[in-house]
Amino acid sequence: MAKYRKKPVVIEATRWFKNGDHPKDNHAVETKHGILVREGKVVRFYRTPDMDGQTPCKHCDIIMHRHGWIDTLEGGHIVCPGDWIITGISNEMYPCKSDIFEKTYDKCED
Numbered sequence: 001m002a003k004y005r006k007k008p009v010v011i012e013a014t015r016w017f018k019n020g021d022h023p024k025d026n027h028a029v030e031t032k033h034g035i036l037v038r039e040g041k042v043v044r045f046y047r048t049p050d051m052d053g054q055t056p057c058k059h060c061d062i063i064m065h066r067h068g069w070i071d072t073l074e075g076g077h078i079v080c081p082g083d084w085i086i087t088g089i090s091n092e093m094y095p096c097k098s099d100i101f102e103k104t105y106d107k108c109e110d
Contacts, residue, residue, distance in 0.1 A: 011085040011106060013101070016043055016079055019068055042093055043068035043079050059097070070095055 014022055024039035039045055046067040053065035060080040068079035072094040079085070083095040096104075 011105070013096070013105065014085045015086060015094055015098075016068060016083050016085050016095070017081050018026055018066070019043065019045055022085055040068065043070050043104070045069065 016022055019025075020040050022042045023041055025042045046064055046069045047065075051064055053063060055064050056062065057064055057067060057078070057080060061072070061076075062081055066081055070077055070079050070085065070093060073092050074094075077095050079095045079098070082098050083099045084098065085093055086096050086101075087093050
């Protein structure tokens, strides 16, 4: 079987911890039931009718209410607090777990 090496590519990445903190989120601020809501445009709130928001995540054990959702070229993905949001070479965005990010990427100078 042939072997291949991944081409070196410089990417942009931001670590995500809570809704609205991605620099390209341009979060919409609105009030629902007297509560200030900041929904990101890149990473949105994680919502699903078949899961209680208090259910722990199978990846990080943090309740699902604290998670985000991002649309990628391959479909939607859950974003755990601490995941990196990578902007790819075609300006697509996708999440990456912190341990994988640390093994795959080195910080480069601007």
